[in-house]
Amino acid sequence: MPRYKLIMEYAGTRYSGWQIQKNARTVQGELHHALQEATRGRQFETYGSGRTDAGVHALGQVVHVDLPTALPPDTLVARINDHLPHDINVLSAERMPPRFHARHSAVARRYRYQISRRRSAFEKNYVWWVREPLNLARMREAASHLVGFADFRSFTDDDPEEKSTHVLLQELTLTEQDHLILVHVTGSHFLWKMVRRIVGVLVGAGKGDLTPGDVGRLLQKESPLTAQLTAPAAGLFLERVEY
Amino acid sequence: MPRYKLIMEYAGTRYSGWQIQKNARTVQGELHHALQEATRGRQFETYGSGRTDAGVHALGQVVHVDLPTALPPDTLVARINDHLPHDINVLSAERMPPRFHARHSAVARRYRYQISRRRSAFEKNYVWWVREPLNLARMREAASHLVGFADFRSFTDDDPEEKSTHVLLQELTLTEQDHLILVHVTGSHFLWKMVRRIVGVLVGAGKGDLTPGDVGRLLQKESPLTAQLTAPAAGLFLERVEY
Numbered sequence: 001m002p003r004y005k006l007i008m009e010y011a012g013t014r015y016s017g018w019q020i021q022k023n024a025r026t027v028q029g030e031l032h033h034a035l036q037e038a039t040r041g042r043q044f045e046t047y048g049s050g051r052t053d054a055g056v057h058a059l060g061q062v063v064h065v066d067l068p069t070a071l072p073p074d075t076l077v078a079r080i081n082d083h084l085p086h087d088i089n090v091l092s093a094e095r096m097p098p099r100f101h102a103r104h105s106a107v108a109r110r111y112r113y114q115i116s117r118r119r120s121a122f123e124k125n126y127v128w129w130v131r132e133p134l135n136l137a138r139m140r141e142a143a144s145h146l147v148g149f150a151d152f153r154s155f156t157d158d159d160p161e162e163k164s165t166h167v168l169l170q171e172l173t174l175t176e177q178d179h180l181i182l183v184h185v186t187g188s189h190f191l192w193k194m195v196r197r198i199v200g201v202l203v204g205a206g207k208g209d210l211t212p213g214d215v216g217r218l219l220q221k222e223s224p225l226t227a228q229l230t231a232p233a234a235g236l237f238l239e240r241v242e243y
Numbered sequence: 244m245p246r247y248k249l250i251m252e253y254a255g256t257r258y259s260g261w262q263i264q265k266n267a268r269t270v271q272g273e274l275h276h277a278l279q280e281a282t283r284g285r286q287f288e289t290y291g292s293g294r295t296d297a298g299v300h301a302l303g304q305v306v307h308v309d310l311p312t313a314l315p316p317d318t319l320v321a322r323i324n325d326h327l328p329h330d331i332n333v334l335s336a337e338r339m340p341p342r343f344h345a346r347h348s349a350v351a352r353r354y355r356y357q358i359s360r361r362r363s364a365f366e367k368n369y370v371w372w373v374r375e376p377l378n379l380a381r382m383r384e385a386a387s388h389l390v391g392f393a394d395f396r397s398f399t400d401d402d403p404e405e406k407s408t409h410v411l412l413q414e415l416t417l418t419e420q421d422h423l424i425l426v427h428v429t430g431s432h433f434l435w436k437m438v439r440r441i442v443g444v445l446v447g448a449g450k451g452d453l454t455p456g457d458v459g460r461l462l463q464k465e466s467p468l469t470a471q472l473t474a475p476a477a478g479l480f481l482e483r484v485e486y
Contacts, residue, residue: 088364
């Protein structure tokens with residue numbers, strides 16, 4: 001059973017997230033369906049690097065799957081894409097050794113979050129439009145308090161599958177690109193809703209609702225504030241997974 | 244009655260084109276509705292620089308409208324946008340003399356057409372994905388035969404509103420940007436379906452179905468070929484109108 005690594009992009013708008021569910025359209029469900037069509041009815045187990053929530057997008061989600069027979073990677077990509085809807089796309093396939101695991105072998109994930117400073121006719125599903133003025137210097141100062149190894153318990157909801165809430169946050173940067181503020185965040189792994197709560201807190205600091213010091217203190221004790229400030233799903237992209 | 248020039252962007256995907264119609268959702272219809280809401284029920288005549296077909300987008304459609312009272316441009320923009328759907332957006336407003344007419348005063352229109360060389364999860368409504376290899380040099384040579392002042396009758400369907408089929412085509416360029424080929428075309432005015440038929444014919448030349456010389460000869464006599472090759476609406480954007 002040859003193992004393949006797939007790199008996928010998708011627009012999450014029309015899906016109830018990554019993970020397969022009964023009675024809901026999900027990205028993994030569509031991938032299973034396409035794999036079955038491409039291989040004439042076989043059943044598959046696929047493993048993603050991690051879940052993405054409803055409305056969240058991916059530029060480089062990584063999946064592994066064991067196929068009954070070996071196929072040239074380009075043939076595999078074309079066959080799967082022929083059966084995928086227009087907003088899910090396999091970018092590449094690669095043969096991997098059987099010890100490769102899309103989730104367990106990953107050493108870092110990088111996300112991108114898009115904040116927009118103006119109304120746009122083309123971006124609703126891909127940005128968080130913040131009408132209020134944002135002080136970028138204050139957002140960057142707030143971000144500096146979150147980089148490093150820390151307990152991010154107050155940035156997530158209870159998730160029975162998650163063993164530890166300690167995360168190594170390697171990168172948290174803000175860059176301006178035209179009317180967008182791009183937040184890039186890289187970490188060993190991410191807790192449920194963690195990226196959206198980090199972005200929400202940074203926007204709170206940018207508006208002046210929180211001081212950068214307040215943001216640092218959120219790591220020390222649990223607070224309902226992070227949940228209240230959760231950024232919407234639309235602006236979030238899983239950008240890259242590193243192995 | 245102060246006259247205003249509005250510059251608008253819209254994603255045409257959900258609309259039956261620009262022009263107002265009974266029993267169909269159009270961009271002009273949505274603009275009328277927003278103007279009525281913003282001015283408490285008045286009726287308006289709006290004049291666009293030209294129509295766009297169903298599924299065609301705009302980055303800089305120009306409209307003029309006479310308002311009952313003068314308003315600061317930024318206030319006007321904000322009030323209209325508060326009542327527009329998310330995929331239609333007024334970018335700017337400007338007070339103009341009464342002799343300004345969005346259609347009659349225009350001296351040139353520029354369109355952009357996006358051809359994609361690969362499948363993408365994010366672009367379905369904004370590109371024409373051409374799977375076959377395209378020879379860009381041949382497309383550019385074909386384009387050179389269409390620049391200038393000529394009778395573009397064979398690039399349009401009969402339109403009773405159109406008096407002349409002679410058009411001055413000032414620019415027809417092809418540039419590569421990542422996996423996209425961008426076609427830019429500027430002309431004095433455009434006939435119905437003309438841009439999409441020009442692009443269709445260039446893609447025909449790029450695939451090798453037509454020689455560049457064939458493309459030039461299409462100007463000389465009518466042929467069913469241009470209609471057969473019409474490029475899909477999704478890739479087309481009205482980019483700019485010049486006065």
